[in-house]
Amino acid sequence: MANLNVQTPIVQSVFNDKLAKLSDACEQALRDHLATVRDIVRLKYIEDGQARPEDDVVDICVSFDGTWHKRGHTSHTGIGVAIDILTGYVVDFEVVLNFCLVCEREKNMEDDRTLSSLKDFMAKHKEVCTINHSGSSNAMEVAAAKKIWEKSTNGPLHYVTMLSDGDSKAYDAVTNMKPYGNKLVKKEECVNHVAKRLGAALETLKKKSQGSGVPLGGRGMLTATMIKTLQTYYQNAIKNNAGMP
Numbered sequence: 456m457a458n459l460n461v462q463t464p465i466v467q468s469v470f471n472d473k474l475a476k477l478s479d480a481c482e483q484a485l486r487d488h489l490a491t492v493r494d495i496v497r498l499k500y501i502e503d504g505q506a507r508p509e510d511d512v513v514d515i516c517v518s519f520d521g522t523w524h525k526r527g528h529t530s531h532t533g534i535g536v537a538i539d540i541l542t543g544y545v546v547d548f549e550v551v552l553n554f555c556l557v558c559e560r561e562k563n564m565e566d567d568r569t570l571s572s573l574k575d576f577m578a579k580h581k582e583v584c585t586i587n588h589s590g591s592s593n594a595m596e597v598a599a600a601k602k603i604w605e606k607s608t609n610g611p612l613h614y615v616t617m618l619s620d621g622d623s624k625a626y627d628a629v630t631n632m633k634p635y636g637n638k639l640v641k642k643e644e645c646v647n648h649v650a651k652r653l654g655a656a657l658e659t660l661k662k663k664s665q666g667s668g669v670p671l672g673g674r675g676m677l678t679a680t681m682i683k684t685l686q687t688y689y690q691n692a693i694k695n696n697a698g699m700p
Contacts, residue, residue: 475583493546496539497611503541516540516616516643519603519625521596528593535599535625537614546612549599551588558584600625604634618643650690657682 465473497513500506506513517537524532531554537547561576588598607614613635617626619642626642634640657677664671671677 489547492544493610493612496542496544496546499542505541512611512613514613514615514638515546516618517546517614518618518645519600519614520619521599521625523592523595528591530592530595533588533592533595533599535596535603537603539612540616540618546614547603547606549602551595551599551602552585553588553590553592553595555585558586597625597628601628601632604629604632604640608634613638614640616641616643618645620645646690646693649693650686653689654682654686657685 496515497506500513500515501508501510517539519535519537521533521535523530523534531552533551535549535551536545538544539546557580558577561580588595590598604614615635615638617629617640619626623642626640629640661671661677661682
């Protein structure tokens, strides 16, 4: 009620109508904002010499990752986000849902409504239903990536390089789509995740050595501090030699 600036109670039908208008206004504002951001990103790549003013489409590198409403693989809501590396601006995102509160409420209503009336309602509600994903929560990140890259085919920016963590499912899904035809989408690894995987591998190696005759743990060996130090050295070595063959 506060979002609609309404001080007194109103009937449900009027409330739904006002809420729908507010939702439409928010979506239009979002589209306008993203269009402005993409124009800014395009101009930045031109200023940086990575694109020409006459280019209708500019190839950019984005960082992509997904998140969920709650931990575990039971969340009904997932979000995928693409962030331009050069400017740090969010150029697109996708919300993935496998649950609709209205659908569940209507299915669980205890009244005398017939099955046919429920089917009629669901047929009308289908146009505004929030469910856009029928798979598991674990697959939401992949679904979001595919939708983001699919939308980019009609825009001024092509996300030809994906910077992501070690999970390659989203990248594999995008490359299999071939969103830009013969123009391939490349993958870049996040140096933080690379260093993290090194630390995890060393921890695993240390645990495996505990039952052997030559344990790697203990003072002066693979302690937690030593592993952290090796991670830092490895990370710095990659950063300091970026661009070298």
